Amino acid sequence: MKLFTVLAASLASLGLVAAECANPRVRQEWHQMSDADKSAFVKATHALTLRPVSNQYADPSVMAWHDFVIGHSNNAFWAHGNAQFYPYHRAMLWQFENALISTGLWPSNKGIPYFDWSAMSQNWWTSDIFSGAYFGSAVSTDPDTCVVNGAFSKNAYSVAPDEHGRRNKYASTGDAKCLRRNGQVGSALNDATSLADHLSSPSYVSFTCQTPVSGEAYYDETNFHSTGHGVLGGPNSDLGDASVSPNDPLFYMHHAFVDKYYWRWQSQCDAFLYDYTGVLANSDDPVSSGTNIASAFFNLDTWPFTVAQVLNTQGNTLCYTYSKSSGDIAPAKRPVCPTPKKFDIPAASAATLSISDPAADSWMVSSLVNLIRVKPASVAKGIVAARDGNATAVVSVEEIATEAATTEAHETQAATHGTFGTKHAVEKNETQSILDQNAYTATEHTNGSTIISYTKMNYTITIPENFEKQLVFTGAVVALNEKGEKERFFPPTKEVAYTATAAGFSSLDVAAGTSCLIAPPPKLSKEYFASMHHSYERYISAYNTMVMKLDVYNEDMIASKCANAVSPSTGRS
Numbered sequence: 001m002k003l004f005t006v007l008a009a010s011l012a013s014l015g016l017v018a019a020e021c022a023n024p025r026v027r028q029e030w031h032q033m034s035d036a037d038k039s040a041f042v043k044a045t046h047a048l049t050l051r052p053v054s055n056q057y058a059d060p061s062v063m064a065w066h067d068f069v070i071g072h073s074n075n076a077f078w079a080h081g082n083a084q085f086y087p088y089h090r091a092m093l094w095q096f097e098n099a100l101i102s103t104g105l106w107p108s109n110k111g112i113p114y115f116d117w118s119a120m121s122q123n124w125w126t127s128d129i130f131s132g133a134y135f136g137s138a139v140s141t142d143p144d145t146c147v148v149n150g151a152f153s154k155n156a157y158s159v160a161p162d163e164h165g166r167r168n169k170y171a172s173t174g175d176a177k178c179l180r181r182n183g184q185v186g187s188a189l190n191d192a193t194s195l196a197d198h199l200s201s202p203s204y205v206s207f208t209c210q211t212p213v214s215g216e217a218y219y220d221e222t223n224f225h226s227t228g229h230g231v232l233g234g235p236n237s238d239l240g241d242a243s244v245s246p247n248d249p250l251f252y253m254h255h256a257f258v259d260k261y262y263w264r265w266q267s268q269c270d271a272f273l274y275d276y277t278g279v280l281a282n283s284d285d286p287v288s289s290g291t292n293i294a295s296a297f298f299n300l301d302t303w304p305f306t307v308a309q310v311l312n313t314q315g316n317t318l319c320y321t322y323s324k325s326s327g328d329i330a331p332a333k334r335p336v337c338p339t340p341k342k343f344d345i346p347a348a349s350a351a352t353l354s355i356s357d358p359a360a361d362s363w364m365v366s367s368l369v370n371l372i373r374v375k376p377a378s379v380a381k382g383i384v385a386a387r388d389g390n391a392t393a394v395v396s397v398e399e400i401a402t403e404a405a406t407t408e409a410h411e412t413q414a415a416t417h418g419t420f421g422t423k424h425a426v427e428k429n430e431t432q433s434i435l436d437q438n439a440y441t442a443t444e445h446t447n448g449s450t451i452i453s454y455t456k457m458n459y460t461i462t463i464p465e466n467f468e469k470q471l472v473f474t475g476a477v478v479a480l481n482e483k484g485e486k487e488r489f490f491p492p493t494k495e496v497a498y499t500a501t502a503a504g505f506s507s508l509d510v511a512a513g514t515s516c517l518i519a520p521p522p523k524l525s526k527e528y529f530a531s532m533h534h535s536y537e538r539y540i541s542a543y544n545t546m547v548m549k550l551d552v553y554n555e556d557m558i559a560s561k562c563a564n565a566v567s568p569s570t571g572r573s
Helices: 008-013 035-049 065-074 085-102 192-200 224-233 250-267 270-274 362-369 428-438 526-531 536-560
Strands: 004-007 025-027 320-322 352-355 379-388 391-401 410-413 419-422 440-444 450-454 460-463 468-472 477-480 486-489
Touching: 035 065, 035 085, 065 085, 085 250, 192 250, 192 536, 224 250, 224 526, 250 270, 250 320, 440 468, 450 468, 460 477, 460 486, 526 536
Parallel strands: 025 320
Antiparallel strands: 004 352, 379 391, 391 440, 410 419, 440 450, 450 460, 468 477, 477 486
């Protein structure tokens, strides 16, 4: 194997060498803060709404509230459902935190608070977050579901302009400028007990539930991130809209909790700090340079950082930590930690880091390999007769690679910290494997739909009529609708069906009884997952699996008369 030599200074600029973070900001759980700090946080957030839009994302000292909403909205497609999800939102929170500090109303030694709703999953709406003194009621009495009290009420705040029409269609009627929230009061959120076990994931790919088939990140098997948006915001809300959710200040406390969950997983093993692998939304992501393979050396969408710079919360870019909260339940089985990576070369020296053993430094090697871009092969199209059981006459357009793909060296711009690049020769059989895996046939039906059949995979993907195929990946197809909007389509997924326990017990029916029983969150709508570009079928399977695990927990609570209770939530009584 070739010897890769990387300048230590370049590693430092990319965030791979941890610089001193002597006094990290502490992000506290909302209920751990004093009333004075809560009021200061509310005032600082509202102060950002009074700033003019800066239309830039590099200098948080002049960024306005609406800058964050617009930036997130413009890049929502790239920032969700793939490897970039966690680092993207981590960078966003860091910039938001710095913007708050720049108002002079929030101290520089404090981080933004997080809302550990998993610790009060059964009665989250009783939190004083939802009071007129702070961020307004969880549920609305307004005919347009506007927030009517608190610092972000309809008389004190207007949402960001929706120039591209991304806000939910409901906002086209009634008061379209107010913040809309109508939380599902009475519905549970994911309990801390259901989040614990996934922390035992042995890798980032496993932690984010990315699969080689669909290339889709799923956050965790309970989908707690999306449930938080859907339940806290409610139907027809800003928080429940994938594009414009930062209109609601709850977004930042919810995502700080999501980031803490990621931080908790990382904190278990030194190697997890720099474990970043998987796929991006598409190869035409503006930061991807023509590949959908994730690399820590890529820039993040929107924010002026590389992924590597935000992997370590106490590295040379970020400097914060989290307080412990009652929802911090440890997994029953801790992960076996891989060999940690050593990036301890002084940044100021001219020393070099040699990588010659792929087993010892697999993370670095894989990151370097991920910088390679495969040129698309030239394509010849031919009309092939075909027949399908669902169509009487079918025309198949078969796309055939006529020459082997080649590789080229690729450089990635490291935000404002210089340029880093490398070369790597991809073996011929590896290149051919990539070609074979992505070979497919597109079959056009008389009903207007298109069937993508993979020659090396045992599945197909259907593109509905009125959609134009744009990009085809191993397990997902991106197509454009008549408005030019992107949507992802996935292979059919066999649903994991819900089955009650042998005794017939179901947590879905938990409403009253033993005080320690935990109810599951409600199912989210199919429309929400369409807006997030996720596979709804995968979500249903994950949801059913989560409920069945909760059934086992609740049966144990009944048998032990709550003696074995570990949930910090009050439970149903």
